Amino acid sequence: MKKFRNFIIIGLVLLMIGLFFMSVEEKKSDNIEVKAVVLETDNSEMIQSGIAKIGFQMLKVKIIEGKYQDKVMEASNNLIGKLDMDNYYKKGDKIIVALLEKENKIIAAKAIDLYRQNWQLLLFGFFVLLLILYAGYIGAKALFSFIASLYIIWNLLIPGLLAGKDPLLLSSVTLLILSALIIFAVAGFNKKGLVAFVGTISGLAITVLITIIFGNRLELLGMTSPFAETLLFSGYLDLNMKHIFYSAIVIGASGAAMDIAMDIAASMEELKSKKPEIEMKELIQSGFNVGKAVIGTMTTTLLLAYSGGYLTLLMLFMSKNTSLNRMMNLKMVSAEILRTLTGSIGLVLVAPITAVFAGWIYSIDFKALFIKESKMIMIRQKLKELIKI
Numbered sequence: 001m002k003k004f005r006n007f008i009i010i011g012l013v014l015l016m017i018g019l020f021f022m023s024v025e026e027k028k029s030d031n032i033e034v035k036a037v038v039l040e041t042d043n044s045e046m047i048q049s050g051i052a053k054i055g056f057q058m059l060k061v062k063i064i065e066g067k068y069q070d071k072v073m074e075a076s077n078n079l080i081g082k083l084d085m086d087n088y089y090k091k092g093d094k095i096i097v098a099l100l101e102k103e104n105k106i107i108a109a110k111a112i113d114l115y116r117q118n119w120q121l122l123l124f125g126f127f128v129l130l131l132i133l134y135a136g137y138i139g140a141k142a143l144f145s146f147i148a149s150l151y152i153i154w155n156l157l158i159p160g161l162l163a164g165k166d167p168l169l170l171s172s173v174t175l176l177i178l179s180a181l182i183i184f185a186v187a188g189f190n191k192k193g194l195v196a197f198v199g200t201i202s203g204l205a206i207t208v209l210i211t212i213i214f215g216n217r218l219e220l221l222g223m224t225s226p227f228a229e230t231l232l233f234s235g236y237l238d239l240n241m242k243h244i245f246y247s248a249i250v251i252g253a254s255g256a257a258m259d260i261a262m263d264i265a266a267s268m269e270e271l272k273s274k275k276p277e278i279e280m281k282e283l284i285q286s287g288f289n290v291g292k293a294v295i296g297t298m299t300t301t302l303l304l305a306y307s308g309g310y311l312t313l314l315m316l317f318m319s320k321n322t323s324l325n326r327m328m329n330l331k332m333v334s335a336e337i338l339r340t341l342t343g344s345i346g347l348v349l350v351a352p353i354t355a356v357f358a359g360w361i362y363s364i365d366f367k368a369l370f371i372k373e374s375k376m377i378m379i380r381q382k383l384k385e386l387i388k389i
Contacts, residue, residue, distance in 0.1 A: 032066065032099040032101055033096055033097070033112065034063050034064075034065050034066045034068065034096070034097055034099060035063070035064050035065050035094060035095070035096060035115050036061040036063045036064060036075070036094075036095055036096075037061060037062050037064055037092070037095075038059050038061055038090065038091055038092060038094075039060045039061060039072065040060035040091065041057060041058070041059055041090060042058040042060075043057055045057070045058065046079060052079075052082070052086070053079045053081070053086065053088060054079050054080060054081040055079055056077065057076075057077040057079060057089065057111075058074060058075075058076060058077070059074065059089060059095075059111055060072065060073075060074055060075075061073060061074075061095070061109070061111075063097065064094075068099070071106075073106060073109055074109065075097050075111050076109070076111065077089060077110075077111040078110070087111070087113055087114060089111065089114075093114060094114070094115040095111050095112070096111075096112040096113050096114075096115055097109050098110045128143060131143055141185045141186050142186055144185055145181055145185040145186060148181055148185075149178050152177060152178060153174070156174055157171065157174045161239070161244060161247075162236065162239075164238055164239065166243070167240055167244045167246070167247045168208065168246060168247055171250060171251060172204075172205075172208065172250075174251075175204055175250065175251065176201065178254070179254070179258060180197060182258060183197045183200065183258060183261075183262065184197070186262070187262065187265070191269065191361050191362060192262075192265045192266060193265075195264075195265040195268075195269075195354060195357055195361055195362075196261040196262045196354070198353075198354070198357050199260075199261035199264065199350050199351075199354025199358075200254070200257050200258050200261040202349075202350070202353045202354075203257045203260075203347065203349050203350030203354075204346060206349050207249075207250050207253055207257075207342055207343065207345065207346030207349075208250050210346070211249050211250060211338070211342045212246060214338060214341075214342065215242070215246055215249075215338055218334050218338055220242065220245065220334060220335050220338065221241060221242050221245075222240075222242040222243070222244055223241060223331075224245070224331055224335040225244070225245055225248060225335075228244075228245075245335070248339075249343060252343060253302070253342070253346050253347065256298055256301065256343070256347055257346060257347055257350045259294075260291070260294050260347055260350045260351055260354070261354045263290065263294050264290050264291050264294070264351060264354045264355055264358060267286075267287070268283060268287045268355070268359070268362060269358075269362065271283065271286055272363075279363070280360065283358075283362060283363060284355050284356055284358075284359030287351075287354070287355025287358055287359060288352060290355075291351030291352060291354070292351070294351065299344040299347060299348070302343050302347070303340055306340050307336075310332075310336060
């Protein structure tokens with residue numbers, strides 16, 4: 001039975017992986033994109049400007065897949081002097097080339113980027129292997145929820161946001177689905193899963209409210225998010241970037257909120273199973289103690305995660321001797337402060353909400369209540385019968 005169950009989970013994981021990559025393939029542009037190998041490079045049209053390069057790098061490439069496989073042709077590589085966007089290719093590099101086709105003939109080719117998927121898939125495979133080896137059946141269920149979450153985000157959240165739907169409402173619905181999927185897939189449909197789900201959703205609801213209140217006071221319009229301006233000028237001028245930014249804050253905090261809720265729910269369930277006679281008040285207090293320990297590190301985790309993403313910005317501030325006033329009031333820094341603090345407040349509130357709800361759920365014997373209620377119904381029926389007699 002256990003092996004059959006594992007096969008089902010693994011099958012579902014493979015199905016979700018397939019569906020995810022199929023959905024990504026469907027959203028490709030009209031251009032044909034193929035893998036190619038660089039045979040030669042011509043740097044005569046390229047100018048070195050400090051550490052950056054501008055101009056054109058002409059490539060002689062050999063296509064290694066698709067209907068044009070083995071075809072040798074020229075492709076251009078446009079260099080705009082932005083190190084975060086440009087690629088400088090050398091002989092032997094495996095790259096992605098976009099082909100402009102007309103009447104089954106290639107009329108132009110442009111180098112897009114290095115082909116990195118092999119290493120990405122290897123890294124993902126290593127992650128899957130470690131997860132299954134360590135967590136077994138639970139790891140397989142966690143992997144299923146991981147792939148399913150990617151699928152939902154890519155096929156529900158992103159298209160909905162691009163279509164102009166209300167970002168906060170859409171993100172809230174998406175998080176509701178994701179929280180239920182992830183928590184119940186891992187914990188099962190039981191008291192532990194219910195406790196973790198209620199604690200997570202309650203904390204995220206408060207996070208949304210706090211984010212809206214303080215985000216409006218700080219007058220942040222959401223344009224500090226990466227590629228926000230590029231997105232607007234790509235034909236999406238009607239998007240509510242402020243609320244998309246708020247949604248990103250809540251989504252970013254949701255994973256940590258689920259972790260805390262599950263930690264407390266699992267700890268309190270274990271305590272109740274080892275000590276069934278424990279009183280509700282004592283059980284809730286134990287949940288509070290677990291929550292305090294988890295919160296102590298989780299809030300710092302958020303700070304480190306966000307500051308790690310802006311490490312070079314912090315280095316720039318220090319190199320320029322930027323004043324604290326200027327640093328704290330900079331739009332980009334204010335956005336990250338809002339992201340860190342609102343997420344942390346949500347996490348702090350998840351712990352006590354989960355502990356209180358878990359204490360109540362775990363302390364109530366629903367089976368005994370059901371039996372007692374059934375007996376009361378029978379007694380009422382008999383009394384009615386006696387009264388009629």
